[in-house]
Amino acid sequence: MLLLATILVTVGRALGVVILPVAGPFQSGGTVPLVWTSNVSSDPPRFILELYSPTFNSRDVLAKNVDMYSDKMTAQLPDLPPSNDYIFWFVDPADSNHVFMNSNTFRITAADTTTSSPTSSPTTSLPPPPPPPPPPTSPATTTTTHVNTTPAPPPTSPPASPTSHSSATLSPPTSQSSASSKSATSSTTSGAIGPTSALPASASSSSSSSAVQPPQTQFADSTIQTTSKSMSTGTIVGLAIGVILVLISALALFLFLHVRRARSRRHARESLLAPQVYAPALHSDDPPLRHSETSLASEKPPPLVPQRRAALAQLREMQQQLAVNTSADAMAQRDGDLEAARRENEALRARIQALERDLQSHADTESAYESPPGYY
Numbered sequence: 563m564l565l566l567a568t569i570l571v572t573v574g575r576a577l578g579v580v581i582l583p584v585a586g587p588f589q590s591g592g593t594v595p596l597v598w599t600s601n602v603s604s605d606p607p608r609f610i611l612e613l614y615s616p617t618f619n620s621r622d623v624l625a626k627n628v629d630m631y632s633d634k635m636t637a638q639l640p641d642l643p644p645s646n647d648y649i650f651w652f653v654d655p656a657d658s659n660h661v662f663m664n665s666n667t668f669r670i671t672a673a674d675t676t677t678s679s680p681t682s683s684p685t686t687s688l689p690p691p692p693p694p695p696p697p698p699t700s701p702a703t704t705t706t707t708h709v710n711t712t713p714a715p716p717p718t719s720p721p722a723s724p725t726s727h728s729s730a731t732l733s734p735p736t737s738q739s740s741a742s743s744k745s746a747t748s749s750t751t752s753g754a755i756g757p758t759s760a761l762p763a764s765a766s767s768s769s770s771s772s773a774v775q776p777p778q779t780q781f782a783d784s785t786i787q788t789t790s791k792s793m794s795t796g797t798i799v800g801l802a803i804g805v806i807l808v809l810i811s812a813l814a815l816f817l818f819l820h821v822r823r824a825r826s827r828r829h830a831r832e833s834l835l836a837p838q839v840y841a842p843a844l845h846s847d848d849p850p851l852r853h854s855e856t857s858l859a860s861e862k863p864p865p866l867v868p869q870r871r872a873a874l875a876q877l878r879e880m881q882q883q884l885a886v887n888t889s890a891d892a893m894a895q896r897d898g899d900l901e902a903a904r905r906e907n908e909a910l911r912a913r914i915q916a917l918e919r920d921l922q923s924h925a926d927t928e929s930a931y932e933s934p935p936g937y938y
Contacts, residue, residue: 584650586668590642596650597634598663605630605662610653611637614664617645627655644672869920877917884910 588594596611611625624637637650646669654660887907 584665584668587671588639588668589671590639590644590673592639592673594637594639595634596637598652599633600630606654606656607631608655609662610655610658611635612651612653613637613639613642614649614651615642615645616647616649618643621651639670641673642670644670873917873920877914877921880910880914880917884914 584594584596607630608627609630610623611628613622613624614620622640622642624639625635628635642648647667648670649667650665651661652663654662884907887903887910
């Protein structure tokens, strides 16, 4: 291999190119010593060292701004897959596609990952640390003796049921109670306090629980719960009253609108059913109309036959007038006042209908019936 590198360097100097002999194999993640020779002045003074693999079609940049005239360097390989066709490329920094020199192919093997951990087994085999020692029990013994020998003060807390409940909830662990019982036994044997050792452990637990949670706290908790309940009830009542007021207001508004609408409909119906007297404007060449007026307050009403005859005569005159108004000549003469003519015709038709109703009522009371003339 050394002979081949020497031959390549000699040929490269003769031809004026850069030759880069590389031996192998190398491990992935290791280092590679590089040596090259440059005799071409046109080559760039600095280059980028890349590692190329035709198998994986990959280009990995290993170093930048490498001095061409240093003629040697040590390249650090990244973690690469094993292959036999890796090549070093010298790339022009100005053009990444200009590879002005490359090495021969060489092999890169997988890195050796076997490691030893001699301290792992002793670490895992260590036993857990021992538990901390229990606290001294002499103060508990003294406290128990003081409670048993001194008369209890008057109760300042609520009834005994909350106190017993709190003592059961906040009682010390079993180890502490056993420790207190042991201390009580030891005090009995010493002879310092004999009679008090026979008391049960519930007295000490109740005294400790009363020291942890005073009665005032229970009163405060019950007061807070009562206040929250009263506030929630008041809120519910207020919401209910508000909803009821809104419903009552909506119902009152609906009734008001309904009554107002019914009243307006009744007024419109009465205005349509009320008798109306129309006085149409007649032309100078039209014959005058005669109006028959009857007085309801007169003591002696006229006979029915003359009234019927007068109504018939007036009906004929109105029918003739309506025929004249609806004729083609009249419509042509009144082309400028078409709206007035239409109102006049409507008034005549209304009057004709009223006269026909009067004639019908008269005909019901008479023995002989004379039918009104037809429309023209």
